[in-house]
Structures are given as structure tokens and as C-alpha cells.
Amino acid sequence: MNNSFLDKNQKRFVEELKEFMRIPSVSTLPEKKGEVERAAEWVSSRLQTAGIKNVKTMETRGHPIVYGDWLSAPGKPTVLFYGHYDVQPAEPFELWDYPPFDPCIKNGRIYGRGATDMKANVLLPIIACESWLLETGELPVNVKFLFEGEEEIGSPSLSEFMEQNQTLLASDLAVSADSGQMQEAEPATMVSLRGLAGVQIDVQSAEGDLHSGLYGGAVPNAIQALTNILDSMKRKDGSIAIDGFYEHVEERTKQEREDMNKNYTGGEDFKKSTGVSHIVGEPGYTIAEQTLTRPTLDVNGIWGGFQGMGVKTVIPSTAHAKVTCRLVPNQTPDEVIEKLRNHVGAHTPKEVRAKVIPLAGRAYPYMLPHDHPGLKAVEQAVQAVEKKTPAMLRIGGSIPITGLLQNQLGVHTVQLGFSVFDEGMHAPNEFYRLSQFQKGQKVYVQLLQELNNCLS
């Protein structure tokens, strides 16, 4: 199929992307519930425009899931396209040079929250299907679409939804567009993802805040107790000191490590892109290994006591922190949460009480078998358009859908998205390259054909 439809409609697609990005569908903020629903409606309407059938916005306990399908290719394989229409919060607003929810284009880049994660990528499979349907009246395979609105909060409703809709979602392969590549000139597909598990720690010392003039010197301080606990979680060398944390971690083979390190364009670039002065991390592993195949622990937030201007000589009676871990094959979220809980129990100073509350966002780590036919389809589609073989990336992030599809429906997922990892995902000044947007559409058009070739 030629790409004349794509070429003719590029302006429209960019306008659509802008419209989509203008909806501040921040899933973690309760006050944005209406906007998240508006984004679901937008996606639903866009699927219908593309000629997808049976489109519906389905309720969950949280934000809705948008489903649609086109199943008029009997005997052909069925492919489930996945994406999410929710975005991260844009705070702190003052760090943005562009309005986060009023996208603008500069030098071929579109700036705004959700640009690279992942509103542009959401449009790729939709546009590809639209192109096939308008040009040929049919698709090379049967397709289903599943777009969720809770990926940025750890997809808490997805497991139950899958449980309840097994037949609706049944398919031969899933394709996730929530993916990307290291460099603009290096197409890539992600073959492994880390998992995620975390807890909130709430420390209480006295019944209420106390005056350091009256009590200072003799009563415990909740913040200091919390810093004891947090400080005990990592060793000075960067390794994680949670008892048994590495117990089930699958070591990569020598060959795998060599391959990974060979493909990684390391050290100095990494410092430059992040602005950190020193790389830290588990001894004995390269940056590539640390960020892709090793488990991690980070304190994501901390708060307690007086945070205003000036001085308040209070001895805080409560303090709080959120801690999350990235997991690798064979760790499970439940196991890691249990280990975190035990560690906090063992390291809480006797003079305070600490509660450990599991956080909602959990994900299993995921690995695609290297000989999976879906991978071949992706390779061939990329090769056809870009004249390059995509890199097989291991990724440090987590996408709950992959583990859930595998565990609950027995469906593997291939990952094909056109984000580049320097595009400020989750950060201020997020952007997406419009050149990648166009390229991505062409590869997805090709992919529909290759999926039929490889899966049939």
C-alpha cells in the first residue's frame, strides 16, 4: 500500500494530536476526573472516524476503558492494540517553558504534557487502520483496541477488567504503542520491561506536634525516625539493603550483558541528559544494566512537619514517604511489598510507630521470548520503512498491561512506539518529534500487513 492517504492528511493528524493534548487527562488528580473522561470520549470518537466498529467507553472502578474492534477478516489473526490516554501531572508548572496543555510546535517538535507519553503514539495504530480502510476497504488482520486511562497510576482497574472481559479481549498478539527508542535514528522495539511495586510509610511519634523548647532533647522526632528508616534501605555503595531483595532476581547471561552494553551509548551522554554530576548505583553493573535489568529502589516523595517560610520550632509527630521499586524477572510485586514491610518493621526505631501501606501501582516485570513471531513482524515493518533493523531494547520502566496480558490472557505483547527517550517524559517541557509521528504512521501501516504474514 502506498502512503498517499497519510501524506494528504498530515496536517489534520497534527491538529487532532493538538486537540487530544489540550485535554488535561491527569489520571492521578481526582479533580481531573471529568477531563480524563473527556479524553476517553475523544479517543472513542476518533476510533469511529477511522472506521473501527463496536466502539464503546466501558466503565471500571476507576477511569473508563475505550474498546473498539474490526473483525471482518475471518481466518486471519487477531491483534490487540494497546495504549493509554491519561497523562502525568504537569506540576511544577513554573518549570515549563511552554504551556503544558496548550500544545505548540517549535522546530518540528510538539511541546506539551502527553506529547511523548503517549498521545501521539496512541494515534499511530488508529491512523494506520484508517488508512487501510479508506484505501482498501479492509484490514490485513482482525484488530481490537484497548485504551486505558490509568496507566500513569499503575493501571489499578485493568486486572479486574481483563478478568471480566476475557472473550472480548481474546487475541493472538498484543501490540503496545507505549514504547520508544534511544535515539532518533535508531528504531527500536522493547523486549523487556521492569515491574513496579511500592509503599507509603507513615511514621508517628507523639500524639501531636510538640514544642522543641519544652520537649526538645527528650522526645522522638517522627522525621528523624523516618530518615533512619529510609537511610537503612540503601547501602553507601548504591545497592539495596532490603533483606532478601535480590533473592529471586534473575541474572542475565554473559552474552545478554555483552549485547546490552554494546548497544548502549553510555556514561557522559547520560550525565549530560540528566544534569547529574555522578552516576551512582549497584556496584559491578554498567549504567545500561542498572537502568534496564537490575531492580531499583527510590524514595519518590517525603513530607512532614513545617514546610513554610521561616522557622517553626516544632518537633513533628508525623512524617511520610513514598518508596517504589522497579522489579526484574523473577521478582513479584507482592513479594517485594512484603520485603519492604519487613524491612520497615525491623528498622523502625522503638520509640515510634510506622505503618506501611502498599501503593496502588503494581506491575510484573515482562520479557518477550526472543523467537516470538510478533517480533519478526515488527522487525520487517521497521525494515521496510526505515531500512534498518530495530534494536531489541530492554526497558527500565513498567507497563502493567504486558504482565497482565501474559498472566491473565496468555497473550504476549510486542512494543512499537516512536517516542525518543530524550523527550522529557514525565518532566517539564515534554515533547515529541513530528518526524517520528509521520514515520510511525508508515511503520504501523506496514505492520498490519506483516502481522498477517508472520502470525498466520
Place this chain on the structure above:
Amino acid sequence: MNNSFLDKNQKRFVEELKEFMRIPSVSTLPEKKGEVERAAEWVSSRLQTAGIKNVKTMETRGHPIVYGDWLSAPGKPTVLFYGHYDVQPAEPFELWDYPPFDPCIKNGRIYGRGATDMKANVLLPIIACESWLLETGELPVNVKFLFEGEEEIGSPSLSEFMEQNQTLLASDLAVSADSGQMQEAEPATMVSLRGLAGVQIDVQSAEGDLHSGLYGGAVPNAIQALTNILDSMKRKDGSIAIDGFYEHVEERTKQEREDMNKNYTGGEDFKKSTGVSHIVGEPGYTIAEQTLTRPTLDVNGIWGGFQGMGVKTVIPSTAHAKVTCRLVPNQTPDEVIEKLRNHVGAHTPKEVRAKVIPLAGRAYPYMLPHDHPGLKAVEQAVQAVEKKTPAMLRIGGSIPITGLLQNQLGVHTVQLGFSVFDEGMHAPNEFYRLSQFQKGQKVYVQLLQELNNCLS
């Protein structure tokens, strides 16, 4: 002098106290600037009502200082009465059972922010002078009043104000009403106060927050670095690990320690009143010593990263904490700030930058010579009204005025206030006993006479 004026006017005084407490003069909150000024005007007007001359509200770089005097007793000593009309923030509001700025009376107690610290005490010397002037037409001594609006933020403008108004403030003795006692039935005067010094620590790791999926495992985390720093400041045994922190600390004599411990009604009460399960603190010292004559270090507040509901898998690039120390004789605020700065410098992980910013609230520790004639005046006034000798209290809190008066004007300060230390100072449900209010007025009436007797 009999107390018929006091008896007749008790209702009015309580109504005045309520009116005064209704003004939310929270000095630390910029948005309350107007209210702080309104409180200054209220005090100024109340002084005039009492018959005090030369009343003026004087500008400073911060909140105004209210001055007034009555100097018509030539040849008699001059006494400077000190107090502050500002209050602590009432947050968190949800922990109050009473409206913090709409005082109510229950069982002989008046509830509201500023009740015990120190709006009721502010009225004591004013009412005492009013009583003398209305009953006798004169005062036994010359008096000056100095009421500031920045005590709760560490009196940052007071030093400069004193410097510029040395003649205006010249006096033989200061009397601070910002004082109290351990038990309702035990009158007391404070003979020593701890000092105060503190810093804010700002840690920065990367240029901006980073995604733990992409970078987790290899980049520093500002919160974790801050917990390293804070955790290094105290030893597990509760002693302070800042290099040289105890270097100049004056040890109390065996006799002083015995006296102090004898008077202290310790352990179990202390746990009950605070709700803490274990007493912590420097080994080898009793609770009395820890809270009164030993220096302390507390983290008063901490913040960084994501503090909202749910999960945000961010690696925070900045984190902040406020740390203050209570000082004892021979420590100075500048010295302690320098030691804190050096400690942070020496314990900052190499992969982050830490800034140390001195906090505005500083106070020198203060001790009144045990043979000072002002102390005798206080003893005799209390003895006359209460038929008891006041306890000589060492106090763990800080009142910058005492050190400043001594260092800048060579004036000693006696402390006489009628707060009881279980009245929720700086905490929710702050209150003051109206029985103490009445008793305090009588003692202050007597004190004016005794000051003339002892200082002449």
C-alpha cells in the same frame, strides 16, 4: 494596695482578652501582615486606656514594635516590660476542637491560639499599671513597655531596633511576661533559657526530576541524599553527632543538677502529656537536664518529590529540610550554624549539591545571676499574693529578647508569666486558665511595689 479595681473589672479584662485573641496575628504568614498590624494597634490602644504615656507603634523591617512609658517617678528605678503580640500558626486546623481565632471559655479555661503564648500574659503588666494609676494616680517605679510582633519567628528585627533606640529603651531591669510554670499550684520564675539557631538544607541532584523507569538505578535521588545527611546528625543513642557541637557547652555543677532533678516531676507524666512511648535523648542526663540544660537538634520539617495521592514514579531532583538547635550557655548561634554548615558539607554524598541557609530565628542562651535583686522582687511579689516561693526554673525554650537586652543594653531580665506548661503552647487546643489570669494581675500589681523596694 487592695485589689478592688481588679475585682470590679474582671469581666472587662476577659472580654478584652477575647478581643485580642480574635486577631489572628500569625507573624510567620505573609498574608497575615495586616492582622499582625491590627494586633499592634490593639495593644497600643490598650496601653493608652491604661494611662500609659508616649505610646507609639514603631516601624521595623518586619512587624511593628509597640512602645509606651510612664516616667513620672523621678529618682525611682526604671523597669522595661516585655511581651509579644504575635502568635504561632494554628495549622493544622482540623486538629482543633475549638475555633483557634474565636476564643471560647470552658470550665474556667479560655481556648484559642495565643491564649497561653502569650496574649493573656501581655495584659498582666498593662492591667497592673492601670490599676495603680486609677487607684493611686501614680506608679511605684518608672515603666517602659516593649511589645514586639516577631517573637514567634525569632525576633529578627529586635537587634536592629535596640541598636537604634538605646536611650528610649534604657532601664534598670526588664521583666518578661513570656513565662510560665510547670504546675498550676507551683508559681515559678524562669532563670535560664536556651538559645536557638537553625538552618535550611536544600539538596539538588539532577537538573530536574527524572523518571525512575528510565533512570532508576543509576542516578542520585535528592531525598535519599538528604536522609543520609540528616541521619548523620544524630547517633543511635540520641546524642548529636555534629562535629564539635558540645565543645563549648557549659556543664552544670553537681549541686545544680541535683536541685534541678529534685524539682522535676519526671518520667511517666512526661510520656502521658506527650503521648510518646519512649523517652529518647542524650545518655547520662535526666529528662529535666535534656530538656532544660542540654543542647538539642531537631528536624522541624522536610519536603521533596511527590506528596499527592497515589503514585508518581519520579526520582526527585530537589529535597529540603529545616533543622534547628536549642543552645545552652556558652554556645552561640553563629558558632552552631557554622558547625551545622561544616557537618552538612562533610556528609553530603558527592553526587549531590547541598546548600545551607541560616534561618532567621536566632537566640543566645540566657542565665540570670542567682543573686540579682530583680529576682528578689519577683520572689516577694509572688510570696505576698500566693504565700509560696516561686520555683527557679530553667527553661528549654528561647526568648531572643533576654540575650539581646543583656548583650546590647546590659540589662538583665526577670521572667514572670502565668502560663502553665500543659496549656498546648504552639499546638492545637491551646488554652489559658482564667484563675491564673486573675492571680497574675495581682502578682503584677504587687511586683511594681517590690521592684521599687528591691532595685532602689
